[in-house]
Amino acid sequence: MSETQMQVAPEHKMSPEVKAVPDTMTAAFDDFMEAFESFKEVNDRRLNEIEQKLTADVVTRDKLERINRSMDEQKRVLDQLALKKARPALGRGPETGPEAAEHKAAFEAYMRRGDEGALRELEAKAMSAGSSSDGGYLVPDPVDSEIGRRLSVVSPMRALSTVRTVSTAVLKKPFALTGPATGWVTETAARPQTASPQLSELTFPTMELYAMPAASQTLLDDAAVDIEAWLASEVDTVFAEQEGDAFIRGDGVNKPKGFLSYDTVADGSWSWGKLGYVATGAAGAFATSGASDVLVSAIYSLKAGHRQNATFLMNRRTQGEIRKLKDADGNYLWRPPATAGQAATLMGFPVAEGEEMPDIGANALPIAIGDFRAGYLVVDRTGVRILRDPYSAKPYVLFYTTKRVGGGVQNFEAIKLVKFAAN
Known part of the structure; x- marks a missing residue:
């Protein structure tokens, strides 16, 4: 050739x-x-x-x-x-039997015709609080779990992080900053009392995330249309996009607090409550000599327990720049997935793509590495709620769909950042 x-x-x-x-x-x-x-x-x-x-x-x-x-x-x-x-089949979850079928049929009647009588009767029989004070009904369990599974694939942070489901508005989590004091003594020496462990309380409030898809009455009257599948397809992607953005750069005001919104400090001066970073040595770029050294430093800034579970997180533009880097032996640091469906790797660690991560620029933080399961907590409040509104946008029927989600850093030493700055 x-x-x-x-x-x-x-x-x-x-x-x-x-x-x-x-x-x-x-x-x-x-x-x-x-x-x-x-x-x-x-x-x-x-x-x-x-x-x-x-x-x-x-x-x-x-x-x-x-x-x-x-x-x-x-x-x-x-x-x-x-x-x-x-994506598994909708409405084919483990919840089977006459009660699940009855709930599914009642929910579909509410969605299609606004007939809430059957749902009210079911909730009265179960003595449940399915209807909130603001109106609306809980989505049947198969649909609720389906939205959750599909979000875990779409949103990299949800897939990487620890997810807790709560029934209250706020999750409070105690965290031991230090263990009990210890010391060496001889066999017969006195054992003075040691200091107590130092505890800190982390608070994770859940915020309301909503979507309001609209459907014509013709669509709802069509028996061939799977209403549950339509609802999930309408809301799962927009929920995932909003969540993914909030978990990374959310400011914590009416939304989860993203890990990039916390105070950052050079890793040598790290303290609890802040995230440590390693600088590239050049503003807005990798260093001209030994460009990959900063990646090695970031990896080994993690403690061994977190390092073995670490994942790189960056957007595709940053990953495109890293694809060009080689080690001293001429081997590419970035490796493609071994098989379809797996993640690419960088220096042996998997790479997750989060488009909400910033681009490379002066003083930017485009690369994160860490044990996100230990470092970041996603809090889901039980239930996705639907309120049918046939009046506000006639001739369309609006479906006001809400869920409550919170999130924040739970372990500040489990996530490290790469800063494109001189120091």
Whole structure:
């Protein structure tokens, strides 16, 4: 194959405008791996040009960026196919039997026709508080659990973090900052009383998250339409987007507090209540020499117990820059997934993509690494509620759907950040 063919053929195959989007997980994964091989070839050429001429050819740089964007698009297709594959059938949960069927039928009657009599009768028989003071009814259990499962796939923070379900508005969690004091003594020496452990209380209030999809009465009258599936498909993605943003950068005002909203400090000066960071050594960029050293420092700033469960979190643009980095032996630090549906790895640690993470910039914090299951807590209040409103937007019927969610850092030493700054 000629040099010209080697340069043109991969670019033609990688172009999203030319190549059709694959419709199977295997085909999408094969295309992604093919794109990565082309990426490595072009990036190696770029590095050789920099070494020989102190700058890379414009054509090479442009081609590398096109392949990089194509890889991002193919990874997005892979994620969508994995999401579709992970979705179980709606309304087929473990809750079976006559009571579950009766609740499902009553809920569907409320959704389609606004007939709440059967729901009221069921709640009266169960002596439950399914109808809140503000109106609305609890979604049947299969739909509620379905929304939760699909959110865990869509939102990386929900999938990475610890999730607690509560029945109250606030979760209070005690945390031991220090253990009991200890000391060495001889066999017959006096044993003075040791200091008590130091406890701190963390508070996680739940905030209301809502969506209000609209449906025409014609849609509701159509018996072929699965109302539960329609409801889940309408609200799960918007809930996931709002949650994902709040868990990362939420300010804690009427929403969960994201981990990037906490005070940060250089890791050498870390103290409880703040998140430690490691600086790259250059404002808005990796260091010109030993660019990957900051990643090694961030990894080993975690204690061993957290490091073994650590995951990198960054957006796709940052990941695109990291794909270009090599170690001292010329090996790429970023590795593609071993099989379809798995995560890419960076220096042996899985990489999760959170589009809410900031881009690389001066004094930005685009990369986080940590044991998020130990470090971040998501609090769900039991139940997703629906209020049917056929009046406000006639001829459409609105479904005011709410859930209560909270979140915040529960262990400040389990998450570390990379700051693109001189120090």
